[in-house]
Amino acid sequence: xxxxxxSHPRPLDxxxxxxxxxxxxxxxxxxxxxxxxxxxxxxxxxxxxxxxQGAFSVPGGRMVMSTDGYVISPLFFPGGDxxxxxxxxxxxxxxxxxxxxxxxxxxxxxxxxxxxADLARIVTSMAAAAKAAGVPVMTGDTKVVEKxxxxxxxxxxxxxxxxxxxxxxxxxxxxxxDVILVSGSMGDHGIAVMSQxxxxxxxTAILSDSAALHTLVAAMIAAAPGIRVLRDPTRGGLAAxxxxxxxxxxxxxxxxxTAVPLKPQVLGACELLGLxxxxxxxxxxxxxxxxxxxxxxxxxxxRAHPLGGDxxxxxxxxxxxxxxxxxxxxxxxxxxxxxxxxxxxxxIC
Amino acid sequence: xxxxxxSHPRPLDxxxxxxxxxxxxxxxxxxxxxxxxxxxxxxxxxxxxxxxQGAFSVPGGRMVMSTDGYVISPLFFPGGDxxxxxxxxxxxxxxxxxxxxxxxxxxxxxxxxxxxADLARIVTSMAAAAKAAGVPVMTGDTKVVEKxxxxxxxxxxxxxxxxxxxxxxxxxxxxxxDVILVSGSMGDHGIAVMSQxxxxxxxTAILSDSAALHTLVAAMIAAAPGIRVLRDPTRGGLAAxxxxxxxxxxxxxxxxxTAVPLKPQVLGACELLGLxxxxxxxxxxxxxxxxxxxxxxxxxxxRAHPLGGDxxxxxxxxxxxxxxxxxxxxxxxxxxxxxxxxxxxxxIC
Numbered sequence: 001x002x003x004x005x006x007s008h009p010r011p012l013d014x015x016x017x018x019x020x021x022x023x024x025x026x027x028x029x030x031x032x033x034x035x036x037x038x039x040x041x042x043x044x045x046x047x048x049x050x051x052x053q054g055a056f057s058v059p060g061g062r063m064v065m066s067t068d069g070y071v072i073s074p075l076f077f078p079g080g081d082x083x084x085x086x087x088x089x090x091x092x093x094x095x096x097x098x099x100x101x102x103x104x105x106x107x108x109x110x111x112x113x114x115x116x117a118d119l120a121r122i123v124t125s126m127a128a129a130a131k132a133a134g135v136p137v138m139t140g141d142t143k144v145v146e147k148x149x150x151x152x153x154x155x156x157x158x159x160x161x162x163x164x165x166x167x168x169x170x171x172x173x174x175x176x177x178d179v180i181l182v183s184g185s186m187g188d189h190g191i192a193v194m195s196q197x198x199x200x201x202x203x204t205a206i207l208s209d210s211a212a213l214h215t216l217v218a219a220m221i222a223a224a225p226g227i228r229v230l231r232d233p234t235r236g237g238l239a240a241x242x243x244x245x246x247x248x249x250x251x252x253x254x255x256x257x258t259a260v261p262l263k264p265q266v267l268g269a270c271e272l273l274g275l276x277x278x279x280x281x282x283x284x285x286x287x288x289x290x291x292x293x294x295x296x297x298x299x300x301x302x303r304a305h306p307l308g309g310d311x312x313x314x315x316x317x318x319x320x321x322x323x324x325x326x327x328x329x330x331x332x333x334x335x336x337x338x339x340x341x342x343x344x345x346x347x348i349c
Numbered sequence: 350x351x352x353x354x355x356s357h358p359r360p361l362d363x364x365x366x367x368x369x370x371x372x373x374x375x376x377x378x379x380x381x382x383x384x385x386x387x388x389x390x391x392x393x394x395x396x397x398x399x400x401x402q403g404a405f406s407v408p409g410g411r412m413v414m415s416t417d418g419y420v421i422s423p424l425f426f427p428g429g430d431x432x433x434x435x436x437x438x439x440x441x442x443x444x445x446x447x448x449x450x451x452x453x454x455x456x457x458x459x460x461x462x463x464x465x466a467d468l469a470r471i472v473t474s475m476a477a478a479a480k481a482a483g484v485p486v487m488t489g490d491t492k493v494v495e496k497x498x499x500x501x502x503x504x505x506x507x508x509x510x511x512x513x514x515x516x517x518x519x520x521x522x523x524x525x526x527d528v529i530l531v532s533g534s535m536g537d538h539g540i541a542v543m544s545q546x547x548x549x550x551x552x553t554a555i556l557s558d559s560a561a562l563h564t565l566v567a568a569m570i571a572a573a574p575g576i577r578v579l580r581d582p583t584r585g586g587l588a589a590x591x592x593x594x595x596x597x598x599x600x601x602x603x604x605x606x607t608a609v610p611l612k613p614q615v616l617g618a619c620e621l622l623g624l625x626x627x628x629x630x631x632x633x634x635x636x637x638x639x640x641x642x643x644x645x646x647x648x649x650x651x652r653a654h655p656l657g658g659d660x661x662x663x664x665x666x667x668x669x670x671x672x673x674x675x676x677x678x679x680x681x682x683x684x685x686x687x688x689x690x691x692x693x694x695x696x697i698c
Binding site: 028056067097103109138149156170234248281347 | 456
C-alpha cells in the first residue's frame with residue numbers, strides 16, 4: 001500500500017493570521033497552535049510532557065488551590081496586559097494563604113477572528129511573568145467561540161501552592177487589637193485601566209501595580225510567622241476587602257484616612273472621575289493583619305522588599321459587634337466604609 | 350456616633366432574576382451570589398473556608414494538575430449540561446494520568462442578563478456531579494461580562510490529583526505490539542449535543558455519555574498497574590486522540606473498524622449528518638493502551654465496571670516510522686485515519 005503523504009502545515013502566521021474555529025477543534029490546527037505558540041512560549045518540562053495534565057512531585061503537607069477568571073478590558077493597559085495579570089493575580093491568591101506557589105494552569109477562551117499577533121503578545125507576556133515569578137504554567141486548554149460570542153480573549157488560571165509548616169493564615173483569624181497594614185499605594189491598577197478605556201479618553205502617567213507578591217509574602221512570614229490574615233484588595237478595592245475580612249473574622253476595624261498610601265496622580269484621577277480610591281482595584285498590593293506585637297516587624301520586612309517600599313500601618317481591628325469598617329477622616333470625623341453596593345468599574349480584572 | 354443601619358439585601362431571586370454586572374463587581378451583590386448560590390450548592394468544608402483559595406492536606410508524592418474550559422452550546426443537552434460536563438471532563442483529565450482526584454476549582458464567566466434560574470440549574474447539576482464523584486469544588490471565581498460579550502456562561506475548571514506509587518501513565522509510553530482498548534461506544538456525546546442544536550432540528554434518543562471515569566481508572570490500574578497510556582477521546586474523537594498518542598509515542602497503530610463499539614443510533618445519525626463517528630466527541634469514554642499480556646485483564650476489569658460494560662479491544666500499535674493510524678475497514682481494505690484537519694463540530698465541549 002502506498003501511504004498518502006502527510007500534509008505539513010505552514011507555520012502559524014503570527015503577523016497577520018487570525019484565530020478561527022479550527023484552533024479550538026481538537027485537530028491538527030489546534031495542535032499546531034498549542035505547539036508553536038503555547039508550549040514554545042511557556043517552555044517548561046511539565047507542560048512539555050504533552051499530556052492533558054501536568055505531572056510533578058510534591059512533599060506532603062498543607063496545600064492550597066485558587067482560581068480566577070480574567071476578563072479585563074482593554075486587554076493591554078499601562079503596566080501590563082491580561083497575560084501578565086492572569087499570572088500575577090492567581091499567584092497572589094495562592095500566596096495570600098502564606099503558600100509557596102508550585103504552578104499554574106491556564107484556560108483560554110478566544111473569540112474567532114482574534115489576531116494571532118495579539119494572542120502571541122499576550123502569551124509571551126504571560127510566559128515572561130511566569131518565568132520571572134518562577135512559577136510554571138504546567139497545563140492548559142484552548143477553546144474558540146464564534147465571533148460575537150466572546151470578547152477577544154478570556155483567560156482563567158488556577159494555581160496551587162504548599163503552605164509552610166506552622167503557617168496558618170486565613171480571613172477568619174483577625175482579632176480585636178490586631179494591626180492592619182497595606183503593602184503600598186492603593187488604586188493604581190484600576191486607574192491605569194480606566195486611563196486606557198477609550199470612552200473616557202483619560203490620560204495619566206499611572207501604571208498598573210500588577211505584580212506577583214509571593215516573595216513579599218515569604219519575607220513577611222519569615223519575619224513574623226504569626227501573621228493572621230493576608231488578602232489582595234482587587235475588585236472592590238481596600239474597602240470591599242476589609243469588609244470581607246471584618247465579616248469573616250467577626251471584628252470591627254478602624255482605619256485612618258491619612259495613613260492610607262495614595263499616589264497624588266491616583267487621587268487626582270479619582271477626583272476627576274468621581275471615584276473613591278478605597279474602592280479601586282489593586283493587582284500588586286496586599287492587606288496584612290497581624291498581632292500588635294508583630295506590626296513593626298512586619299512593616300520593616302515589607303519595606304525592605306521591592307514591592308513593599310510604601311507599606312504602611314493603616315489601622316486596627318476592634319470588637320465592634322456590627323463588624324463595621326470605620327475610617328477616621330482627614331477632617332477629624334469618622335465615617336463608615338461600606339461594602340461596595342454594586343459594580344464601580346466593570347471588567348477591571 | 351449613630352451608625353447607619355446596614356442594608357440587608359433580599360435573597361437572590363432564583364425564579365425570575367438575572368445576572369447583572371454587580372454580580373461580578375467584588376461587592377455585596379457578588380458576595381450574595383457566591384454565598385446563596387455557589388457555597389450553598391457546593392457545600393463543602395474547603396470552599397466554606399471563605400478565602401480566595403481552598404486549603405487541604407496532601408500526602409507527598411506525584412501529583413497532576415489539569416484544566417479545561419467549557420463553552421458548549423447549547424448549555425443543556427440530553428444526558429447533561431455544562432455544569433456536570435465541567436466536573437466530569439476535568440476529573441477525567443486528572444484520572445487519565447492514573448491519578449486519584451483531590452478537588453476542583455471552578456471559574457465562571459457569565460454574560461450579563463443570564464437568567465439566575467439557569468445559573469442555579471447549572472450550579473446544582475455541577476454540585477451533584479461533584480458529590481457523586483466524591484471530588485469537591487474547593488475554590489471558585491465569578492466574572493460577569495456585558496451582554497453580547499459572552500454567550501450565557503463559560504466555565505473553566507481545574508483539577509488536581511495524586512498518582513498512586515508505581516503508576517506511570519503518559520501519552521508517550523505506547524510501544525509496538527501494545528494493545529489498544531476503548532471503554533465503550535464512540536460518539537454518543539457529540540451526537541447528543543448535535544441533536545439539541547436548533548439549526549439541525551435533529552432528534553434522537555442518544556444521551557451524552559458524560560461521566561466521571563476515575564473509579565473505572567482505579568479499577569483498571571488495580572488490575573493492571575502496567576497500563577501505558579490512558580486518554581479520553583473528547584474533541585476530535587477517537588481519530589484525533591489516537592493520532593495524538595501515535596505522534597507522542599512515535600508508534601503506528603492499526604485498528605479494526607468492526608471492533609470499534611458504535612451504537613446503531615449514533616451510526617445512523619452520523620450517516621444522516623455526513624459525520625465520521627471516529628471524529629465525534631466523547632465525554633465518558635477512555636482509550637487505554639497496555640502491554641499485550643495485560644490486555645485481557647484490563648478488558649475484564651473494564652467490563653466489570655458500570656462505565657465499561659461495552660469495552661473492547663480495537664487494535665494494536667506497530668513500529669510504523671510514519672506514526673500513521675490505519676484502520677482495517679469492514680470491507681477488508683485499509684485506510685488512514687488522519688487527524689481532524691479542522692473543526693468538525695464547534696463548541697461540542
